[in-house]
Amino acid sequence: MKTQAQQLAGPLSAAVANLCVGLQPQVSPATAAGFREVLRRLSAPLQVAVAGRIKSGKSTLVNALIGRRVAPTDVGECTRLVTRFQYGTVDRIEVVFTDGRKQVLPFQPNGSIPPDLGVDIDKVSHVEAYLTNAVLRDLTVIDTPGLGSLDAASVARTEALLGTLSHTGPDSDSAGTDSAVSDSAVSDSVGLDPVSRNAVAGAEAVLYVVTQGVRADDQQALAAFTAATASREAGPVNAIAVLNKADTIAAETVEGSNGDTWQAAVLLAERQAHTLKPRVADVLPVIGLVAESTETGGFTSADADALRRLADLDEATRETMMISADLFVSWECDVPVGTRTRLLEKLDLYGIGKALEAIDGEPNITAGALRRKLLDASGLDGVRAKLNAVFRSRADGIKAAAALASVTSLAAASGDPNERQRVHDAIEVLLAKPEAHQLRLLEALTLVASGAVAMPTDLVEEVLRFGSSPDLSEQLGLRGRPPQELMAYALERAGWWRSFASFGATPAQSRVAHVVHRAYFLIWQQLRGRR
Ligand SMILES: Nc1nc2c(ncn2[C@@H]2O[C@H](COP(=O)(O)OP(=O)(O)OP(=O)(O)O)[C@@H](O)[C@H]2O)c(=O)[nH]1
Ligand SMILES: [Mg+2]
Numbered sequence: 001m002k003t004q005a006q007q008l009a010g011p012l013s014a015a016v017a018n019l020c021v022g023l024q025p026q027v028s029p030a031t032a033a034g035f036r037e038v039l040r041r042l043s044a045p046l047q048v049a050v051a052g053r054i055k056s057g058k059s060t061l062v063n064a065l066i067g068r069r070v071a072p073t074d075v076g077e078c079t080r081l082v083t084r085f086q087y088g089t090v091d092r093i094e095v096v097f098t099d100g101r102k103q104v105l106p107f108q109p110n111g112s113i114p115p116d117l118g119v120d121i122d123k124v125s126h127v128e129a130y131l132t133n134a135v136l137r138d139l140t141v142i143d144t145p146g147l148g149s150l151d152a153a154s155v156a157r158t159e160a161l162l163g164t165l166s167h168t169g170p171d172s173d174s175a176g177t178d179s180a181v182s183d184s185a186v187s188d189s190v191g192l193d194p195v196s197r198n199a200v201a202g203a204e205a206v207l208y209v210v211t212q213g214v215r216a217d218d219q220q221a222l223a224a225f226t227a228a229t230a231s232r233e234a235g236p237v238n239a240i241a242v243l244n245k246a247d248t249i250a251a252e253t254v255e256g257s258n259g260d261t262w263q264a265a266v267l268l269a270e271r272q273a274h275t276l277k278p279r280v281a282d283v284l285p286v287i288g289l290v291a292e293s294t295e296t297g298g299f300t301s302a303d304a305d306a307l308r309r310l311a312d313l314d315e316a317t318r319e320t321m322m323i324s325a326d327l328f329v330s331w332e333c334d335v336p337v338g339t340r341t342r343l344l345e346k347l348d349l350y351g352i353g354k355a356l357e358a359i360d361g362e363p364n365i366t367a368g369a370l371r372r373k374l375l376d377a378s379g380l381d382g383v384r385a386k387l388n389a390v391f392r393s394r395a396d397g398i399k400a401a402a403a404l405a406s407v408t409s410l411a412a413a414s415g416d417p418n419e420r421q422r423v424h425d426a427i428e429v430l431l432a433k434p435e436a437h438q439l440r441l442l443e444a445l446t447l448v449a450s451g452a453v454a455m456p457t458d459l460v461e462e463v464l465r466f467g468s469s470p471d472l473s474e475q476l477g478l479r480g481r482p483p484q485e486l487m488a489y490a491l492e493r494a495g496w497w498r499s500f501a502s503f504g505a506t507p508a509q510s511r512v513a514h515v516v517h518r519a520y521f522l523i524w525q526q527l528r529g530r531r
Contacts, residue, residue: 010396052209076115088130247350304367
């Protein structure tokens with residue numbers, strides 16, 4: 001087997017990879033095949049699924065994040081398919097059929113995936129899109145059809161695929177080469193039985209898209225999604241939510257917003273965070289449509305010109321037009337209707353309003369500066385920063401923890417008690433090593449977040465703070481405080497958790513408490529080392 005150590009996300013992934021390699025000769029051929037699959041996934045970029053209800057704006061957001069209008073939005077059968085966007089040396093679309101067969105398709109002239117593929121969609125497993133975009137180098141983005149959709153077939157396809165992604169996915173290094181290479185990767189894993197496939201498959205992280213008003217079944221959908229992700233629970237470690245279509249929120253319905261749409265979105269997102277936490281690390285407001293238009297070249301200098309002309313209209317006309325999308329298009333004015341429709345499609349009324357404000361404040365604003373203002377208004381930067389903080393910076397831990405969960409499931413599925421014991425022992429040895437502390441902490445966070453280990457609310461919050469940020473002061477809940485105070489607090493909490501582990505805790509709580517104690521101790525050590 002190829003050694004791909006140089007592609008691993010970091011030391012934790014390397015440790016789990018070593019564990020797999022070491023165990024391979026000691027397990028049945030079926031389990032060994034599963035381990036090979038785990039190894040392959042460990043060396044691929046972090047797999048982030050974008051999930052949520054139908055028409056919540058998932059594909060729009062995917063385009064904004066990739067910086068290219070490549071995922072079809074709104075209409076077409078492609079919105080019912082799972083599409084994986086991954087890094088490749090040349091742009092290429094591959095339709096993968098349920099029997100493992102593949103067919104290469106051309107892009108549309110505008111660079112997007114055709115909304116209708118011209119193949120029998122019932123036989124399609126998913127679509128692989130290889131793109132040269134740098135964002136994808138360390139993140140594979142998986143666009144999914146709406147969960148909770150009425151279309152049972154798409155739901156089944158999503159669940160099936162999130163449960164079996166890896167078995168048809170080609171090696172990441174085969175991207176852009178001929179399909180013979182990737183076919184061998186398929187035959188490599190096609191031998192996996194469904195149970196093992198499930199054990200190793202699944203996205204490693206989720207970006208969950210909600211819109212105004214998290215409904216009860218959004219939480220259910222999140223739970224259903226988790227069920228499909230290789231028995232990895234979604235939690236603050238590997239899940240983020242966005243409140244999309246923030247522009248469509250009626251500010252007057254949100255108390256405290258002072259009639260400001262963005263402020264309303266921020267407040268709603270906070271409320272939703274209460275509902276969805278600790279299933280997700282955070283809920284951030286975003287306007288996917290504006291983000292997409294400004295990040296993918298959709299917003300042009302012709303659009304900026306048209307907006308300048310609109311800004312020049314007399315105040316009464318302008319005010320009337322901004323009342324509703326209908327009036328904006330139908331009201332008599334000398335900006336052509338087609339131009340106005342185009343602006344609406346790209347920015348919607350809120351984005352247009354923001355642009356007009358910007359022009360009012362700075363009449364000679366360039367198209368580039370206007371684009372930047374709109375991008376700022378979209379909230380995409382905040383989402384990117386969160387993705388970096390929660391996913392990218394911890395990809396090693398997330399991948400390693402997912403791989404370890406797969407290894408455990410594979411052993412459990414093998415049916416051979418000796419084999420299960422061998423794997424179990426090897427994992428224990430690995431976790432006992434000091435380097436593996438981060439893995440134990442991620443596991444503890446997930447256990448606490450999912451409620452698998454019950455804790456009093458204040459302790460839950462304290463534990464989950466470790467997952468909130470890579471920044472030590474934020475992990476301590478003492479952002480911006482002087483180092484001396486941070487150290488004293490870390491030491492005090494370390495002591496507290498040690499006694500909690502020994503007294504007054506259930507065995508499960510006690511295991512978590514030991515990990516938390518150590519986490520504080522390590523933070524203290526790190527802080528001391530900085531002085
Ligand atoms: N006003 C507004 N419209 C948006 C926003 N984001 C997406 N849309 C629109 O919502 C519609 C659905 O967007 P998609 O990106 O196709 O949604 P999706 O979740 O991928 O839909 P399915 O794949 O069919 O489930 C499109 O018309 C988008 O232009 C937003 O932030 N604001
Ligand atoms: Mg879609």
